[in-house]
Amino acid sequence: KQQVLRKQEMDTIMLRQKQLEETNRQLCDRAGDLRRSLRDLELSEEKYAELKELPEDKLTIPEYVAIRFYEVVTPLRALVTELQVKKSNLNEDLDSHRNQIRSLME
Template sequence: MSQKIVKASKKINVSSSLESEDISLETTVPTDDISSSEERDGKIKITRQLIERKELLHNIQLLKIELSQKNMMIDNLKVDYLTKIEELEEKLNDALHQKQLLTLRLDSQLTFQQKDARKYQELMKQEMETILLRQKQLEETNRQLREKAGDIRRNLHDFELTEEQYMKLKGFPEDQLSIPEYVSMRFYELMDPLKKEISELQVKKNNLSEELTENKGQLKQLTEE
């Protein structure tokens, strides 16, 4: 029993001594070291903040420069676009002016052509009226000529004489003959030789046709032999 009590007392003393050592360690840390570490931490924090602020300011400055460059590019593009718009407006105005000139020229030419067309139509109308009038006159003249030709044919038929009638009229003096009788005699004197010649030619034609037929027959016989 006495040994157990001694061992227990020893354990209590050891643990108490350890606790006292821990307390002494905690209490023996110097205050100067603590303050210096806090100052270092504070300085580090301030330095980081300054660096971050400088980086932020630098980034802002870069963004401002980039924004300024983009604004300059936009301004240049605006100037280019405005210049192109002005050029296009000038071209459009020129085109509109040319269109107006062409329209005026075409209107003038159209008016001139319309006047010429009206004049040409008037001339054609007058010519057609003249042609129609001339056609009517020619048709009337042709009708009259046909009537006269019919009268002449009828008169010529009336002027035809037989040989007996001719010999009878020829026995009278010419001053005792009427105009139709005189014309009939002259017509007979002109036509009778022609009629005789036509008769003779007809006889010759018939004779030649007969000879031709005979010659063809003889030629055929010779070729068959």
């Protein structure tokens, strides 16, 4: 009697393990799909404006992440451009000052 009970318990445990393994496989597949969908997060201004008008609960995860990415990256890109211009101007000033120093040294 106990042997039959143990066998039933083992069968139940084995069935549950198979279910969990299948669930795990499905979750791994979904995680891989999500990772692949998050590779290209670049949005144009038009696409950003279009997506921004939609309610958040209507957005897909990649669209939501792309919007947030755009909002963080766009100001940083503008800052990088501004700093590159400043660097260029400072390099020109430096070259000018070096030339003046050379002239004075001569």
